[in-house]
Amino acid sequence: MAHVFEQLGLIGCGLMGGSFALALKRAGLVKRVVGYSKSPSTTERARQMGVIDVEAPSALLAVSGADIVLLAVPVSATEATFKAIRHLINGNMLIMDVGSTKRDVVDAARRVLRDHIGSFVPCHPITGKEVSGVEHADPDLYAGRQVILTPIERTQVNHLKRAQDMWEGLGCKVEQMSPESHDAAFAAVSHMPHLIAFALMNGITGQAQGQEFLSLAGPGFRDFTRIAAADPKMWRDIMLANKQELIAQTKIFQRTLDAMQAAIEAGNSEALESMIHQASTTRAHWRISSHKK
Protein backbone atom coordinates (compact mmCIF):
# COMPACT_ATOMS: atom_id res chain seq x y z
CA MET A 1 0.00 0.00 0.00
CA ALA A 2 1.51 3.29 -1.08
CA HIS A 3 2.03 6.03 1.49
CA VAL A 4 -0.32 9.02 1.23
CA PHE A 5 1.64 12.26 1.01
CA GLU A 6 0.48 15.53 2.51
CA GLN A 7 1.88 17.97 -0.01
CA LEU A 8 3.53 17.69 -3.40
CA GLY A 9 5.94 20.44 -4.33
CA LEU A 10 5.87 20.41 -8.12
CA ILE A 11 8.62 22.26 -9.94
CA GLY A 12 7.75 22.41 -13.60
CA CYS A 13 4.04 22.21 -14.45
CA GLY A 14 4.37 21.02 -18.05
CA LEU A 15 3.29 17.73 -19.58
CA MET A 16 5.37 15.51 -17.28
CA GLY A 17 4.85 17.44 -14.06
CA GLY A 18 1.21 18.25 -14.68
CA SER A 19 0.39 14.65 -15.57
CA PHE A 20 2.17 13.48 -12.42
CA ALA A 21 0.13 15.82 -10.21
CA LEU A 22 -3.12 14.69 -11.83
CA ALA A 23 -2.21 11.01 -11.51
CA LEU A 24 -1.11 11.33 -7.87
CA LYS A 25 -4.30 13.17 -6.97
CA ARG A 26 -6.55 10.72 -8.77
CA ALA A 27 -4.83 7.78 -7.05
CA GLY A 28 -5.48 9.48 -3.71
CA LEU A 29 -1.77 9.53 -2.94
CA VAL A 30 -1.48 13.25 -2.20
CA LYS A 31 -3.68 15.77 -0.44
CA ARG A 32 -2.39 19.04 -1.84
CA VAL A 33 -0.24 20.20 -4.74
CA VAL A 34 1.82 23.38 -4.67
CA GLY A 35 3.25 24.16 -8.07
CA TYR A 36 5.84 26.41 -9.65
CA SER A 37 6.80 26.93 -13.28
CA LYS A 38 9.37 29.29 -14.73
CA SER A 39 6.61 30.87 -16.76
CA PRO A 40 3.96 32.47 -14.49
CA SER A 41 1.28 31.92 -17.15
CA THR A 42 1.96 28.17 -17.05
CA THR A 43 1.64 28.10 -13.27
CA GLU A 44 -1.61 30.04 -13.47
CA ARG A 45 -2.94 27.78 -16.21
CA ALA A 46 -2.06 24.72 -14.12
CA ARG A 47 -4.04 26.08 -11.19
CA GLN A 48 -7.01 27.00 -13.39
CA MET A 49 -7.00 23.46 -14.80
CA GLY A 50 -6.91 21.96 -11.31
CA VAL A 51 -3.50 20.40 -11.93
CA ILE A 52 -2.11 22.26 -8.89
CA ASP A 53 -4.00 23.69 -5.91
CA VAL A 54 -1.69 26.55 -5.03
CA GLU A 55 0.70 28.64 -7.13
CA ALA A 56 4.16 29.14 -5.64
CA PRO A 57 6.11 32.28 -6.64
CA SER A 58 9.44 30.41 -6.66
CA ALA A 59 10.86 26.89 -6.77
CA LEU A 60 12.00 27.34 -3.17
CA LEU A 61 8.51 28.20 -1.98
CA ALA A 62 7.04 25.26 -3.91
CA VAL A 63 9.21 23.01 -1.75
CA SER A 64 8.27 24.69 1.54
CA GLY A 65 6.12 22.33 3.59
CA ALA A 66 6.21 19.52 1.02
CA ASP A 67 6.87 15.89 1.95
CA ILE A 68 7.25 14.93 -1.72
CA VAL A 69 8.95 17.04 -4.39
CA LEU A 70 9.05 16.41 -8.12
CA LEU A 71 11.46 18.20 -10.43
CA ALA A 72 9.90 18.09 -13.89
CA VAL A 73 12.25 20.53 -15.60
CA PRO A 74 14.57 20.13 -18.59
CA VAL A 75 17.66 18.09 -17.58
CA SER A 76 19.83 21.13 -18.22
CA ALA A 77 17.90 23.04 -15.51
CA THR A 78 18.31 20.32 -12.87
CA GLU A 79 21.40 21.76 -11.18
CA ALA A 80 20.01 25.29 -10.98
CA THR A 81 16.76 23.91 -9.57
CA PHE A 82 18.60 21.93 -6.89
CA LYS A 83 20.46 25.11 -5.96
CA ALA A 84 17.22 27.05 -5.76
CA ILE A 85 15.60 24.60 -3.35
CA ARG A 86 18.43 23.19 -1.24
CA HIS A 87 17.91 25.47 1.72
CA LEU A 88 14.48 24.03 2.42
CA ILE A 89 15.28 20.36 1.81
CA ASN A 90 15.08 18.15 4.90
CA GLY A 91 15.64 14.47 5.52
CA ASN A 92 11.92 13.61 5.57
CA MET A 93 11.32 14.93 2.10
CA LEU A 94 11.26 12.55 -0.88
CA ILE A 95 12.75 14.34 -3.88
CA MET A 96 12.50 12.91 -7.38
CA ASP A 97 13.09 13.97 -10.97
CA VAL A 98 11.78 12.63 -14.28
CA GLY A 99 14.78 13.30 -16.51
CA SER A 100 15.63 11.17 -19.53
CA THR A 101 19.31 11.03 -18.60
CA LYS A 102 20.53 10.02 -15.17
CA ARG A 103 24.31 10.40 -14.84
CA ASP A 104 24.23 14.16 -15.28
CA VAL A 105 21.30 14.47 -12.87
CA VAL A 106 23.04 12.36 -10.23
CA ASP A 107 26.26 14.37 -10.69
CA ALA A 108 24.33 17.63 -10.21
CA ALA A 109 22.67 16.18 -7.10
CA ARG A 110 26.05 15.17 -5.64
CA ARG A 111 27.47 18.65 -6.26
CA VAL A 112 24.51 20.59 -4.90
CA LEU A 113 22.55 18.51 -2.41
CA ARG A 114 25.57 17.12 -0.51
CA ASP A 115 24.30 15.92 2.91
CA HIS A 116 20.74 15.83 1.67
CA ILE A 117 21.48 13.63 -1.30
CA GLY A 118 19.95 10.65 0.54
CA SER A 119 16.50 12.20 0.00
CA PHE A 120 16.87 12.23 -3.75
CA VAL A 121 15.63 9.27 -5.80
CA PRO A 122 16.48 9.73 -9.49
CA CYS A 123 13.57 8.54 -11.67
CA HIS A 124 12.94 8.12 -15.37
CA PRO A 125 9.37 7.25 -16.35
CA ILE A 126 9.32 5.88 -19.90
CA THR A 127 6.47 7.69 -21.56
CA GLY A 128 5.95 8.66 -25.14
CA LYS A 129 4.29 11.85 -26.20
CA GLU A 130 5.43 14.36 -28.79
CA VAL A 131 3.42 17.17 -27.31
CA SER A 132 4.35 19.33 -24.37
CA GLY A 133 2.73 21.87 -22.09
CA VAL A 134 0.29 21.68 -19.20
CA GLU A 135 -2.64 21.76 -21.63
CA HIS A 136 -1.72 18.16 -22.57
CA ALA A 137 -1.41 17.01 -18.94
CA ASP A 138 -3.03 13.60 -18.67
CA PRO A 139 -3.60 11.55 -15.49
CA ASP A 140 -3.10 8.39 -17.59
CA LEU A 141 0.32 9.39 -18.96
CA TYR A 142 2.21 7.13 -16.53
CA ALA A 143 -0.32 4.31 -16.16
CA GLY A 144 1.11 1.00 -17.32
CA ARG A 145 4.50 2.52 -18.07
CA GLN A 146 7.92 1.47 -16.93
CA VAL A 147 9.77 3.70 -14.45
CA ILE A 148 13.50 3.34 -13.92
CA LEU A 149 14.94 4.32 -10.54
CA THR A 150 18.70 4.86 -10.45
CA PRO A 151 19.64 5.07 -6.76
CA ILE A 152 23.24 5.69 -5.77
CA GLU A 153 25.05 4.34 -2.71
CA ARG A 154 23.93 7.25 -0.51
CA THR A 155 20.24 7.05 -1.45
CA GLN A 156 18.19 6.28 1.68
CA VAL A 157 16.29 3.00 1.52
CA ASN A 158 13.18 4.53 3.12
CA HIS A 159 12.95 7.12 0.33
CA LEU A 160 13.72 4.53 -2.32
CA LYS A 161 10.92 2.31 -1.04
CA ARG A 162 8.43 5.19 -0.89
CA ALA A 163 9.29 6.20 -4.43
CA GLN A 164 8.86 2.63 -5.65
CA ASP A 165 5.50 2.22 -3.86
CA MET A 166 4.32 5.58 -5.14
CA TRP A 167 5.06 4.78 -8.82
CA GLU A 168 3.49 1.35 -8.42
CA GLY A 169 0.48 3.11 -6.95
CA LEU A 170 0.21 5.00 -10.26
CA GLY A 171 0.15 1.67 -12.12
CA CYS A 172 3.80 1.73 -13.20
CA LYS A 173 6.26 -1.13 -13.43
CA VAL A 174 9.36 -0.11 -11.49
CA GLU A 175 12.92 -1.23 -12.24
CA GLN A 176 16.19 -0.27 -10.59
CA MET A 177 19.57 0.10 -12.23
CA SER A 178 22.70 2.21 -11.99
CA PRO A 179 22.73 5.67 -13.62
CA GLU A 180 25.49 4.40 -15.94
CA SER A 181 23.52 1.35 -17.11
CA HIS A 182 20.46 3.53 -17.57
CA ASP A 183 22.27 6.00 -19.78
CA ALA A 184 23.88 3.27 -21.90
CA ALA A 185 20.54 1.53 -22.41
CA PHE A 186 18.63 4.69 -23.30
CA ALA A 187 21.34 5.89 -25.64
CA ALA A 188 20.65 2.68 -27.58
CA VAL A 189 16.86 2.46 -27.46
CA SER A 190 15.78 6.09 -27.19
CA HIS A 191 18.41 8.76 -27.84
CA MET A 192 19.81 7.02 -30.91
CA PRO A 193 16.37 6.52 -32.55
CA HIS A 194 15.65 10.22 -31.96
CA LEU A 195 18.98 11.27 -33.45
CA ILE A 196 18.34 9.06 -36.49
CA ALA A 197 14.80 10.36 -36.93
CA PHE A 198 16.04 13.97 -36.83
CA ALA A 199 18.84 13.20 -39.30
CA LEU A 200 16.47 11.40 -41.68
CA MET A 201 14.03 14.31 -41.72
CA ASN A 202 16.79 16.84 -42.38
CA GLY A 203 18.36 14.62 -45.03
CA ILE A 204 15.06 14.55 -46.92
CA THR A 205 14.21 18.24 -46.59
CA GLY A 206 17.75 19.13 -47.69
CA GLN A 207 17.04 17.63 -51.13
CA ALA A 208 15.57 19.65 -53.99
CA GLN A 209 12.61 17.25 -54.24
CA GLY A 210 12.32 16.83 -50.49
CA GLN A 211 8.84 18.30 -50.16
CA GLU A 212 7.54 16.14 -52.99
CA PHE A 213 9.10 13.06 -51.39
CA LEU A 214 7.44 13.89 -48.08
CA SER A 215 4.03 14.25 -49.72
CA LEU A 216 4.26 10.61 -50.81
CA ALA A 217 5.24 9.13 -47.48
CA GLY A 218 2.93 6.56 -45.94
CA PRO A 219 2.08 4.97 -42.58
CA GLY A 220 5.52 3.37 -42.12
CA PHE A 221 7.17 6.78 -42.41
CA ARG A 222 4.55 8.32 -40.11
CA ASP A 223 5.34 5.92 -37.27
CA PHE A 224 9.09 5.86 -37.90
CA THR A 225 9.38 9.65 -37.73
CA ARG A 226 6.83 10.33 -34.99
CA ILE A 227 9.65 10.94 -32.48
CA ALA A 228 11.25 13.49 -34.83
CA ALA A 229 8.55 15.97 -33.76
CA ALA A 230 9.94 15.99 -30.21
CA ASP A 231 10.92 19.18 -28.39
CA PRO A 232 14.23 20.61 -29.72
CA LYS A 233 15.57 22.10 -26.46
CA MET A 234 14.74 19.00 -24.47
CA TRP A 235 16.45 16.73 -26.98
CA ARG A 236 19.44 19.00 -27.43
CA ASP A 237 19.94 18.74 -23.66
CA ILE A 238 19.48 14.97 -23.54
CA MET A 239 21.96 14.42 -26.36
CA LEU A 240 24.59 16.69 -24.86
CA ALA A 241 24.06 15.21 -21.39
CA ASN A 242 24.51 11.69 -22.70
CA LYS A 243 27.09 12.52 -25.33
CA GLN A 244 29.55 9.73 -24.60
CA GLU A 245 27.06 6.86 -24.73
CA LEU A 246 25.26 8.38 -27.69
CA ILE A 247 28.43 8.66 -29.75
CA ALA A 248 29.28 5.05 -28.87
CA GLN A 249 25.84 3.96 -30.11
CA THR A 250 26.18 6.05 -33.26
CA LYS A 251 29.37 4.19 -34.14
CA ILE A 252 27.72 0.79 -33.60
CA PHE A 253 24.74 1.82 -35.71
CA GLN A 254 26.92 3.18 -38.50
CA ARG A 255 28.91 -0.07 -38.65
CA THR A 256 25.69 -2.08 -38.95
CA LEU A 257 24.32 0.27 -41.60
CA ASP A 258 27.61 0.09 -43.52
CA ALA A 259 27.45 -3.72 -43.51
CA MET A 260 23.92 -3.67 -44.92
CA GLN A 261 24.87 -1.05 -47.49
CA ALA A 262 27.84 -3.17 -48.58
CA ALA A 263 25.58 -6.20 -49.06
CA ILE A 264 23.19 -4.10 -51.16
CA GLU A 265 25.99 -2.62 -53.29
CA ALA A 266 27.50 -6.07 -53.85
CA GLY A 267 24.07 -7.50 -54.68
CA ASN A 268 24.70 -10.08 -51.94
CA SER A 269 21.14 -11.28 -51.67
CA GLU A 270 21.84 -14.00 -49.12
CA ALA A 271 23.75 -11.79 -46.68
CA LEU A 272 21.17 -9.02 -47.00
CA GLU A 273 18.25 -11.34 -46.39
CA SER A 274 20.00 -12.83 -43.38
CA MET A 275 20.56 -9.37 -41.84
CA ILE A 276 16.96 -8.30 -42.47
CA HIS A 277 15.73 -11.63 -41.15
CA GLN A 278 17.62 -11.14 -37.90
CA ALA A 279 16.20 -7.65 -37.42
CA SER A 280 12.69 -8.71 -38.38
CA THR A 281 12.66 -11.72 -36.05
CA THR A 282 14.00 -9.67 -33.14
CA ARG A 283 11.41 -6.96 -33.67
CA ALA A 284 8.53 -9.38 -34.21
CA HIS A 285 9.26 -11.03 -30.85
CA TRP A 286 9.89 -7.81 -28.95
CA ARG A 287 7.16 -6.61 -26.63
CA ILE A 288 7.06 -3.31 -24.84
CA SER A 289 7.65 -3.85 -21.14
CA SER A 290 4.65 -2.44 -19.33
CA HIS A 291 1.44 -3.48 -17.65
CA LYS A 292 -0.68 -2.52 -20.60
CA LYS A 293 0.30 -3.97 -23.94
Place this chain on the structure above:
Amino acid sequence: MAHVFEQLGLIGCGLMGGSFALALKRAGLVKRVVGYSKSPSTTERARQMGVIDVEAPSALLAVSGADIVLLAVPVSATEATFKAIRHLINGNMLIMDVGSTKRDVVDAARRVLRDHIGSFVPCHPITGKEVSGVEHADPDLYAGRQVILTPIERTQVNHLKRAQDMWEGLGCKVEQMSPESHDAAFAAVSHMPHLIAFALMNGITGQAQGQEFLSLAGPGFRDFTRIAAADPKMWRDIMLANKQELIAQTKIFQRTLDAMQAAIEAGNSEALESMIHQASTTRAHWRISSHKK
Protein backbone atom coordinates in the same frame (compact mmCIF):
# COMPACT_ATOMS: atom_id res chain seq x y z
CA MET B 1 -18.25 5.90 -61.89
CA ALA B 2 -15.82 3.00 -61.92
CA HIS B 3 -16.22 0.24 -64.50
CA VAL B 4 -17.51 -3.10 -63.17
CA PHE B 5 -15.20 -5.92 -64.16
CA GLU B 6 -16.38 -9.42 -64.98
CA GLN B 7 -13.46 -11.43 -63.67
CA LEU B 8 -10.36 -10.68 -61.65
CA GLY B 9 -7.39 -12.92 -62.23
CA LEU B 10 -5.46 -12.69 -58.97
CA ILE B 11 -1.90 -13.94 -58.94
CA GLY B 12 -0.68 -14.05 -55.37
CA CYS B 13 -3.37 -14.44 -52.70
CA GLY B 14 -1.41 -13.00 -49.75
CA LEU B 15 -2.11 -9.85 -47.75
CA MET B 16 -1.98 -7.44 -50.68
CA GLY B 17 -3.75 -9.64 -53.24
CA GLY B 18 -6.33 -11.01 -50.83
CA SER B 19 -7.17 -7.56 -49.49
CA PHE B 20 -7.54 -6.27 -53.06
CA ALA B 21 -9.98 -9.05 -53.98
CA LEU B 22 -12.06 -8.42 -50.85
CA ALA B 23 -12.09 -4.65 -51.44
CA LEU B 24 -13.02 -4.97 -55.11
CA LYS B 25 -15.84 -7.40 -54.30
CA ARG B 26 -17.21 -5.28 -51.49
CA ALA B 27 -17.20 -2.19 -53.73
CA GLY B 28 -19.20 -4.17 -56.31
CA LEU B 29 -16.47 -3.62 -58.89
CA VAL B 30 -15.95 -7.26 -59.84
CA LYS B 31 -18.27 -10.21 -60.30
CA ARG B 32 -15.89 -13.15 -59.92
CA VAL B 33 -12.35 -13.72 -58.64
CA VAL B 34 -10.13 -16.51 -59.92
CA GLY B 35 -7.00 -16.84 -57.81
CA TYR B 36 -3.63 -18.52 -57.92
CA SER B 37 -0.84 -18.67 -55.36
CA LYS B 38 2.47 -20.45 -55.58
CA SER B 39 1.50 -22.38 -52.48
CA PRO B 40 -1.62 -24.53 -53.11
CA SER B 41 -2.56 -24.31 -49.42
CA THR B 42 -2.70 -20.49 -49.68
CA THR B 43 -4.95 -20.69 -52.72
CA GLU B 44 -7.21 -23.17 -50.92
CA ARG B 45 -7.29 -21.02 -47.80
CA ALA B 46 -8.19 -17.97 -49.92
CA ARG B 47 -11.13 -19.83 -51.42
CA GLN B 48 -12.30 -21.11 -48.04
CA MET B 49 -12.19 -17.56 -46.70
CA GLY B 50 -14.20 -16.26 -49.65
CA VAL B 51 -11.30 -14.10 -50.83
CA ILE B 52 -11.39 -15.84 -54.22
CA ASP B 53 -14.26 -17.75 -55.82
CA VAL B 54 -12.30 -20.22 -57.92
CA GLU B 55 -8.83 -21.73 -57.48
CA ALA B 56 -6.64 -21.71 -60.57
CA PRO B 57 -3.96 -24.40 -60.90
CA SER B 58 -1.49 -21.97 -62.53
CA ALA B 59 -0.87 -18.26 -63.02
CA LEU B 60 -1.72 -18.71 -66.71
CA LEU B 61 -5.11 -20.23 -65.93
CA ALA B 62 -5.85 -17.48 -63.40
CA VAL B 63 -5.57 -15.01 -66.28
CA SER B 64 -7.76 -17.02 -68.64
CA GLY B 65 -11.04 -15.19 -69.16
CA ALA B 66 -10.12 -12.27 -66.90
CA ASP B 67 -10.69 -8.65 -67.85
CA ILE B 68 -8.63 -7.42 -64.89
CA VAL B 69 -5.45 -9.03 -63.60
CA LEU B 70 -3.52 -8.19 -60.46
CA LEU B 71 0.00 -9.40 -59.83
CA ALA B 72 0.50 -9.39 -56.07
CA VAL B 73 3.78 -11.29 -55.95
CA PRO B 74 7.23 -10.32 -54.61
CA VAL B 75 8.89 -7.84 -57.00
CA SER B 76 11.59 -10.42 -57.74
CA ALA B 77 8.88 -12.77 -59.11
CA THR B 78 7.37 -10.17 -61.44
CA GLU B 79 9.32 -11.12 -64.56
CA ALA B 80 8.68 -14.87 -64.17
CA THR B 81 4.99 -14.15 -63.60
CA PHE B 82 4.76 -12.02 -66.75
CA LYS B 83 6.39 -14.91 -68.67
CA ALA B 84 3.93 -17.38 -67.20
CA ILE B 85 0.89 -15.37 -68.31
CA ARG B 86 1.91 -13.61 -71.52
CA HIS B 87 0.33 -16.13 -73.89
CA LEU B 88 -3.15 -15.33 -72.60
CA ILE B 89 -2.82 -11.57 -72.36
CA ASN B 90 -4.99 -9.60 -74.75
CA GLY B 91 -5.50 -5.92 -75.41
CA ASN B 92 -8.77 -5.73 -73.48
CA MET B 93 -7.24 -6.91 -70.27
CA LEU B 94 -6.15 -4.43 -67.60
CA ILE B 95 -3.02 -5.76 -65.91
CA MET B 96 -1.63 -4.20 -62.72
CA ASP B 97 0.90 -4.94 -60.04
CA VAL B 98 1.31 -3.66 -56.46
CA GLY B 99 5.11 -3.70 -56.19
CA SER B 100 7.01 -1.27 -53.96
CA THR B 101 9.56 -0.54 -56.69
CA LYS B 102 8.61 0.47 -60.19
CA ARG B 103 11.65 0.75 -62.47
CA ASP B 104 12.48 -2.95 -62.23
CA VAL B 105 8.82 -3.89 -62.75
CA VAL B 106 8.54 -1.67 -65.81
CA ASP B 107 11.81 -3.07 -67.19
CA ALA B 108 10.51 -6.61 -66.73
CA ALA B 109 7.26 -5.65 -68.44
CA ARG B 110 9.14 -4.17 -71.42
CA ARG B 111 11.25 -7.30 -71.79
CA VAL B 112 8.42 -9.82 -71.48
CA LEU B 113 5.11 -8.23 -72.48
CA ARG B 114 6.38 -6.46 -75.61
CA ASP B 115 3.34 -5.70 -77.82
CA HIS B 116 1.00 -6.16 -74.88
CA ILE B 117 2.78 -3.70 -72.64
CA GLY B 118 0.01 -1.14 -73.28
CA SER B 119 -2.31 -3.23 -71.08
CA PHE B 120 -0.03 -2.98 -68.09
CA VAL B 121 -0.52 -0.17 -65.55
CA PRO B 122 2.21 -0.26 -62.88
CA CYS B 123 0.71 0.52 -59.44
CA HIS B 124 2.04 1.04 -55.94
CA PRO B 125 -0.58 1.32 -53.20
CA ILE B 126 1.01 2.85 -50.08
CA THR B 127 -0.20 0.66 -47.27
CA GLY B 128 1.42 -0.19 -43.99
CA LYS B 129 1.11 -3.57 -42.37
CA GLU B 130 3.89 -5.68 -40.91
CA VAL B 131 1.92 -8.88 -41.20
CA SER B 132 1.56 -11.01 -44.30
CA GLY B 133 -0.55 -13.91 -45.50
CA VAL B 134 -4.11 -14.31 -46.68
CA GLU B 135 -5.30 -14.74 -43.07
CA HIS B 136 -4.67 -11.00 -42.60
CA ALA B 137 -6.49 -10.01 -45.80
CA ASP B 138 -8.60 -6.97 -45.04
CA PRO B 139 -11.09 -5.21 -47.35
CA ASP B 140 -10.12 -1.91 -45.66
CA LEU B 141 -6.39 -2.22 -46.34
CA TYR B 142 -6.48 0.20 -49.29
CA ALA B 143 -9.27 2.51 -48.17
CA GLY B 144 -8.07 6.09 -47.80
CA ARG B 145 -4.57 5.22 -48.99
CA GLN B 146 -2.50 6.78 -51.70
CA VAL B 147 -1.86 4.78 -54.87
CA ILE B 148 0.91 5.75 -57.26
CA LEU B 149 0.52 4.85 -60.93
CA THR B 150 3.70 4.96 -63.01
CA PRO B 151 2.58 4.70 -66.64
CA ILE B 152 5.19 4.69 -69.41
CA GLU B 153 4.85 6.15 -72.90
CA ARG B 154 3.30 2.95 -74.30
CA THR B 155 0.66 2.56 -71.57
CA GLN B 156 -2.82 2.79 -73.12
CA VAL B 157 -4.90 5.69 -71.83
CA ASN B 158 -8.05 3.56 -71.63
CA HIS B 159 -6.35 1.14 -69.27
CA LEU B 160 -4.77 3.95 -67.29
CA LYS B 161 -8.17 5.57 -66.82
CA ARG B 162 -9.81 2.31 -65.77
CA ALA B 163 -7.05 1.67 -63.26
CA GLN B 164 -7.41 5.18 -61.84
CA ASP B 165 -11.22 4.89 -61.58
CA MET B 166 -10.93 1.45 -60.02
CA TRP B 167 -8.53 2.58 -57.25
CA GLU B 168 -10.66 5.65 -56.61
CA GLY B 169 -13.64 3.31 -56.38
CA LEU B 170 -11.79 1.60 -53.50
CA GLY B 171 -11.46 4.96 -51.74
CA CYS B 172 -7.85 5.60 -52.73
CA LYS B 173 -6.17 8.85 -53.69
CA VAL B 174 -4.43 8.29 -57.02
CA GLU B 175 -1.25 10.04 -58.18
CA GLN B 176 0.78 9.60 -61.34
CA MET B 177 4.52 9.91 -61.74
CA SER B 178 7.36 8.36 -63.69
CA PRO B 179 8.86 5.05 -62.48
CA GLU B 180 12.14 6.91 -61.89
CA SER B 181 10.60 9.63 -59.71
CA HIS B 182 8.67 6.98 -57.82
CA ASP B 183 11.77 4.99 -57.00
CA ALA B 184 13.73 8.06 -55.91
CA ALA B 185 10.92 9.22 -53.63
CA PHE B 186 10.34 5.84 -52.03
CA ALA B 187 14.03 5.25 -51.51
CA ALA B 188 13.92 8.39 -49.34
CA VAL B 189 10.65 7.94 -47.45
CA SER B 190 10.24 4.18 -47.29
CA HIS B 191 13.23 2.05 -48.24
CA MET B 192 15.71 4.15 -46.27
CA PRO B 193 13.62 4.11 -43.05
CA HIS B 194 13.33 0.34 -43.36
CA LEU B 195 17.09 -0.04 -43.88
CA ILE B 196 17.75 2.16 -40.85
CA ALA B 197 15.26 0.29 -38.68
CA PHE B 198 16.85 -3.04 -39.60
CA ALA B 199 20.34 -1.69 -38.92
CA LEU B 200 19.31 -0.20 -35.58
CA MET B 201 17.78 -3.49 -34.40
CA ASN B 202 20.88 -5.46 -35.41
CA GLY B 203 23.19 -2.89 -33.86
CA ILE B 204 21.41 -3.30 -30.54
CA THR B 205 21.16 -7.09 -30.55
CA GLY B 206 24.83 -7.31 -31.51
CA GLN B 207 25.79 -5.77 -28.15
CA ALA B 208 26.41 -7.89 -25.05
CA GLN B 209 23.65 -6.04 -23.18
CA GLY B 210 21.38 -5.85 -26.21
CA GLN B 211 18.56 -7.93 -24.73
CA GLU B 212 18.57 -5.88 -21.53
CA PHE B 213 18.50 -2.66 -23.56
CA LEU B 214 15.52 -3.92 -25.55
CA SER B 215 13.60 -4.80 -22.39
CA LEU B 216 13.74 -1.11 -21.40
CA ALA B 217 12.56 0.36 -24.68
CA GLY B 218 9.36 2.39 -24.65
CA PRO B 219 6.64 3.66 -26.97
CA GLY B 220 9.00 5.80 -29.08
CA PHE B 221 11.11 2.76 -29.88
CA ARG B 222 8.00 0.68 -30.53
CA ASP B 223 6.76 3.03 -33.25
CA PHE B 224 10.20 3.77 -34.66
CA THR B 225 11.01 0.08 -35.15
CA ARG B 226 7.57 -1.17 -36.20
CA ILE B 227 8.72 -1.39 -39.83
CA ALA B 228 11.72 -3.50 -38.79
CA ALA B 229 9.35 -6.47 -38.41
CA ALA B 230 8.67 -6.42 -42.16
CA ASP B 231 9.08 -9.48 -44.37
CA PRO B 232 12.80 -10.24 -45.04
CA LYS B 233 12.47 -11.66 -48.57
CA MET B 234 10.19 -8.84 -49.68
CA TRP B 235 12.55 -6.19 -48.34
CA ARG B 236 15.67 -7.89 -49.64
CA ASP B 237 14.06 -7.74 -53.08
CA ILE B 238 12.97 -4.12 -52.76
CA MET B 239 16.42 -2.98 -51.64
CA LEU B 240 18.22 -4.85 -54.39
CA ALA B 241 15.70 -3.67 -57.01
CA ASN B 242 16.15 -0.05 -55.95
CA LYS B 243 19.84 -0.29 -55.12
CA GLN B 244 21.01 2.84 -56.88
CA GLU B 245 18.49 5.25 -55.32
CA LEU B 246 18.82 3.60 -51.94
CA ILE B 247 22.59 3.96 -51.86
CA ALA B 248 22.21 7.62 -52.87
CA GLN B 249 19.80 8.17 -49.96
CA THR B 250 22.08 6.31 -47.56
CA LYS B 251 24.88 8.74 -48.40
CA ILE B 252 22.65 11.77 -47.81
CA PHE B 253 21.43 10.36 -44.52
CA GLN B 254 24.95 9.54 -43.34
CA ARG B 255 26.13 13.07 -44.09
CA THR B 256 23.25 14.50 -42.05
CA LEU B 257 23.90 12.10 -39.20
CA ASP B 258 27.61 12.94 -39.27
CA ALA B 259 26.81 16.64 -39.00
CA MET B 260 24.61 16.07 -35.96
CA GLN B 261 27.19 13.78 -34.41
CA ALA B 262 29.88 16.43 -34.92
CA ALA B 263 27.72 19.03 -33.18
CA ILE B 264 27.19 16.65 -30.25
CA GLU B 265 30.88 15.80 -29.97
CA ALA B 266 31.83 19.48 -30.11
CA GLY B 267 29.16 20.33 -27.54
CA ASN B 268 27.81 22.84 -30.07
CA SER B 269 24.50 23.39 -28.38
CA GLU B 270 23.27 26.07 -30.79
CA ALA B 271 23.97 24.09 -33.97
CA LEU B 272 22.48 20.95 -32.49
CA GLU B 273 19.31 22.69 -31.38
CA SER B 274 18.93 24.32 -34.77
CA MET B 275 19.21 20.95 -36.54
CA ILE B 276 16.72 19.30 -34.18
CA HIS B 277 14.41 22.28 -34.52
CA GLN B 278 14.39 21.97 -38.29
CA ALA B 279 13.55 18.27 -38.12
CA SER B 280 10.94 18.76 -35.43
CA THR B 281 9.17 21.58 -37.24
CA THR B 282 9.13 19.67 -40.53
CA ARG B 283 7.72 16.57 -38.87
CA ALA B 284 5.17 18.49 -36.79
CA HIS B 285 3.74 20.07 -39.94
CA TRP B 286 3.84 16.92 -42.04
CA ARG B 287 0.55 15.12 -42.66
CA ILE B 288 0.10 11.77 -44.29
CA SER B 289 -1.43 12.21 -47.71
CA SER B 290 -4.64 10.22 -47.77
CA HIS B 291 -8.37 10.58 -47.47
CA LYS B 292 -8.40 9.43 -43.89
CA LYS B 293 -6.03 11.13 -41.48
